[in-house]
Amino acid sequence: MxxxxxxxxxxxxxxxxxxxxxxxxxxxxxxxxxxxxxxxxxxxxxxxxxxxxxxxxxxxxxxxxxxxxxxxxxxxxxxxxxxxxxxxxxxxxxxxxxxxxxxxxxxxxxxxxxxxxxxxxxxxxxxxxxxxxxxxxxxxLIDFQNFIKDKQVQKVAYFIWANPYMVAGKNTFINELLKLNHFENIYTNREERYPEVIIQKMRIQGDPDIVLLSSEPFPFTDDHAFELGRFTHHAKVIFVDGEMFSWYGSRLVKAFSYFKQLHSKI
The missing domain is CATH 3.40.50.1980 (Nitrogenase molybdenum iron protein domain)
Known part of the structure; x- marks a missing residue:
């Protein structure tokens, strides 16, 4: 049967x-x-x-x-x-x-x-x-929600690619985890899930407090970090472990511990 x-x-x-x-x-x-x-x-x-x-x-x-x-x-x-x-x-x-x-x-x-x-x-x-x-x-999750509940919401841009520059947008697992971290994604008003963006317009788009450069699928360098930092007023540019933001399944348990460490650096 x-x-x-x-x-x-x-x-x-x-x-x-x-x-x-x-x-x-x-x-x-x-x-x-x-x-x-x-x-x-x-x-x-x-x-x-x-x-x-x-x-x-x-x-x-x-x-x-x-x-x-x-x-x-x-x-x-x-x-x-x-x-x-x-x-x-x-x-x-x-x-x-x-x-x-x-x-x-x-x-x-x-x-x-x-x-x-x-x-x-x-x-x-x-x-x-x-x-x-x-x-x-x-x-x-419950432990992390208790950790994050009093943290101020900060505006972010999460980059996944260069040449052309691309970011995580709405209706993505990455965006869900950004929200969980009290990060407001400045690119959720775009229709595409992973839109190409013009970095010279970042200030107009939302002027992020933090720019996150994912370790995958693109290998960002210090040169990319410097270039992106030029087009914001004050953003911190931080390299992050892309697996922690984009992998689902059992990886999520490790991700919550990683997110705590990330917030201690911000």
């Missing part, structure tokens, strides 16, 4: 047995699967799946998040492929659906994140482990 599960895009997937051979095309979700005790079930990952470190030598690398080797994945004979709406393209999902069910997550809010952990617990028969991570996440 098969069981039916629904992913975060509303697609139903039926399985007669718990999926045992997993290909994960999302770095943060690879980390979550590992933390749920599924290391032995993971057969394929991307070159960007850097946590846990030893996976790069023990798991088959099947490409990146935007370009994958379909035939390499087919040869792994997966029972399920884990994708994400933002990280992977609709074309990848469609092509891989001919191999096996493709489970697509869609994470914008903290609630979406908890739903993903719950879903994986049910899907892979790891309910107890999933609940532990949900409890850890909620505990760390």
């Amino acid at each position: 098969s069981k039916t599960f629904t992913d975060q895009l509303g697609t139903s997937h039926s399985f007669t047995l718990t999926p045992k051979r997993i290909v994960s095309l999302v770095p943060s979700q690879t980390e979550l699967l590992y933390d749920l005790g599924l290391e032995d079930d993971i057969v394929g990952i991307t070159k960007f799946c850097v946590h846990p470190f030893h996976f790069k030598s023990t798991k088959k690398i099947v490409g990146g998040t935007k370009k994958v080797h379909v035939e390499k994945i087919r040869l792994l004979q997966p029972d399920i492929i884990i994708c994400n709406k933002e990280e992977n393209t609709p074309e990848i999902v469609e092509a891989l659906s001919k191999i096996c069910p493709v489970w697509v997550t869609d994470i914008i809010t903290l609630e979406d994140n908890l739903q993903m952990i719950t879903d994986f617990g049910l899907l892979f028969n790891k309910r107890v482990e999933a609940q532990k991570w949900i409890d850890k996440t909620n505990h760390a």
